[in-house]
Amino acid sequence: MSFFETNSLKDVYESIQEVYLSDQRPWVVGYSGGKDSTCALQLVWNALAKLPEEKRQKPVYVISSDTLVETPIIVRYIDKNLENIQKKSDEQGMPFIVQKVSPRVERSFWVNLIGRGYPAPSNKFRWCTERLKIEPANDFITQRVAEFGEVVVVLGVRSAESATRAQVIAMHKIKGTKLARHSSLLNAFVFAPIEAFTTDDVWNYLLQNKSPWNNDNRELVTMYRNAQAGECPLVVDKTTPSCGNSRFGCWVCTVVQQDKSMEAMVESGEEWLEPLLEYRDLLSSTQDPEKKFIYREFKRRNGQVAFNHANGKLVPGPYKLEFRKELLTKLLEIQKQVQAEAPIGEAPVLIHPAELHEIRRLWRSESGDWADSVPQIVKATLGIELDWEIEDSVLYNTQDFTLLDSICKEYDLPTELMVKLIGVEKASHGLKRRHNIHSQLSKVLNEEWRDLKTILAARNSDQDISEIIETDDEESSFAEEISSGQLDLLNNAGANP
Template sequence: MLNNIISNLINAENPKVEDAKQLIKEIYLEDHRPWVVGYSGGKDSTVVVQLVFEALADLPKEKLHKKVYVISSDTLVETPLIISSINNTLRRVQDRALLMGLPIETHKVKPDFDQTFWANIIGKGYPSPNQKFRWCTDRLKIDPANQFIKEKVSTFGEVIMVLGVRDDESVTRGNTMKSHTVEGKVLMRHSTLSNAYVFAPIRNFTLEDIWDYLLDENSPSPWGDDNHELNKLYQDSSSSRECPLVVDKSVKESAGSCGNSRFGCWTCTVVTKDKALNGFIENGEDWMRPLLEFRNWLAEIRDNRNYRQKYRKHGKIYFRNVRVENIDEEDYVIIPKKASRKEEITKLESFTIVEKSALKSFLKKNNIDLSRDEDNSLLIKDGETYQQLGLGPFTMKARETILRKLLEVQRDLKHPSGEHYELIKDEEIKVIRRYWLENDDFEDRVPQIFREVMGYDLDWEYDDRPLFDKEQLSDLELLCDEMKVDMKVLKRLISIEKEYNGYKIRRGVSQDIEKTLKQDYLHL
């Protein structure tokens, strides 16, 4: 009797909580579609998981007729303290659910090793993400989560995503949610996944509602977490945002970057300043300083022309317009920058001006390789317009530098647990090696760099050995120079032959050879 009185008093003080629980029960009992609950470790998703857990605990056991999957996204570059907290919570939720007989399962979803942050940056040479080229969200978060959802759809026909999204989180997010809402219906359409629907039980919660519920001593975490510790993570932060579990490409932009969030990736280069790592360091986690320094360096080198090829991945050349202006009786080149970054201003005399029609002969005469770590400060004149060669992937030398520095940070990191903490997985390093070999790294540099930095070898695949030794490579380079043959093209053609070797039907080999021979930079 006393418990019921106390419960009624609590509910009267916080009617939104009781309404949300009641709605969760009604939607759960409505059909047999399983639920997939997104959990990021932040405040909003914690509220949703806790409300779902409490609502299911209130139902009679015979009515717990379908599974609830609590999934968390591990991008493999999560902030170390946060992923540790998420792992602990998932274990506690699972243990408590089993003890109470609730149909809750916890899972972590991860990108495939050939799609991770480091596989793309170091392996393929992708420039680090920014606001205009935020390739990371799809590969690291959306695709792994959607793969999990698709597997459940294929098994059960339809699923319901339960997400901690709120209308007042941002104007953009609120408008996006409204656009997906069907009038009179609680569930929203999922715009990119057929047979998947979205349920947002805390949609009308305010920030104050969130913390009132989490910090209410009468509503502790049912699995034993201390929500005051979660609140501490948000203290002294200029942002109360969390990094949501993004499962819809159409709302990726409204989800925004997680670089200003305590619950994003430690490698986030989308924002100018990483407030998350700075905040942790300022609050005593000084061991994370090497991560911040590495992240800042990675952001700085992104637009350094010496670190980037001057053509895109498949050899395509493009040009970017710049302005030449007279300032205080001197001519300057004004190089525009994307997003909110300041324009770069350099004296015109620092550049070598080349007519566009004479570019090919100039490059050949001066033996300039557009894939190398050099820029030559070329300014291309096309009539009255001035241009620069556009930038492509990180050069191979840049990727070697990034890999070496990352391994050095990993080797020297003083993680408080005292255990060896992996910033990059062994499986990712092996994928990077494969990408480099496919990209004509005949010297097989990955095992060499790993051994030099870490002091031991991984269990490398025998079949991935390079085709030529150093002496043979040297002979090939001399022969290419003598015969005026592009060494990169020769390497690519040899790699294509290796790739198709042994196949009775070599479908696609002609197209691959044709693409190699038609690369833009060969025919300027």
């Protein structure tokens, strides 16, 4: 049933005004550019515009979460609207303050996937949502709480979205008020002005009421139609529905098998996006159970080998460094291609220089990349030199690795083991106190250094292969598995994917 069958638009505006004027807590409005968040923001704007200017002094922050891997067309649309929102707010004496929030560089998608080797997100290991969406939004809200004591977060969420969403909203409601407690942040409260709206209510309001920041809401309708999409909401807790199916969102999303939204955009005339779709499909292909050990290490990032307790199957680890090099090369090639083919003024940056610097650091410090591959890949693909940091200590190179590798083979030692041990010594070189070096060396030596065939043979013959290490919380969902009998595939694990 439509909300407006029993309520008027005036009722909605008065409800918003009542909450706004009831205290001095600033508001934080989540804006994702989709229909629901646009409807909520437009209602808030129009309601506050009806108040005398002296009564609308409390700040209203409009935050938009940029994961840095959003679909370029959506980024363009949101950026244009944010610019207009701030401009019109200043002109009309409104209290809106626009702010984009993004993940810290060490938490970004490419730093985790290419830098650390995290596999493409899946339903079993959806590591992206918290890092890319929840943390940036919550960090901003937490800062406002520290500044003001308490805040009200205004979200365009509706009970009609799902039974789970309706249950969550009801569970956190504060009796006798229009607010709910935030599910995870202290001193943050949630106000959902369109909670009882249906989808038709949202579209009817947007099409019958002009955007106060001069956006053409019909353009939003067209974008939904072209993408056959739903809205990817601002995510501030784990109860908010993540993107998937055909929703607007990250162009790299592999949680779903098929990106219908991106495919629809390409079919509707945005052919320059096709390389992004192909890259996304490449990431998705690495989730094929029969191919996982072509792309991924058999050891975890902590150097241990893990088996599923339920079925005894081996749990694969991060992407291999050589495959990560291929992913970075391909990504930079695509960036160069789409920047050349995109409409004027719309050339997207797919990976930022700060991310390249962090990936380089991780490869050198964690993966033993003595060849210093990132600058070489950037030079080969983009033809540019970034301001790479020059290390003060000894800088190892490809020739050094070749020599070390030959010595290790002569003495039947794992080259990676020696690389890590040298890395520990290098990290502590020059320090006055080296009290922690022995524990660091011991940690490296205690990693699993046998080859996979030996490990599996020992396990299948009931020999003690050392206690299986439980993975830490950050990587506990690496639940993809392989049977110990798939040795033919493992023998070819070094082949190019």
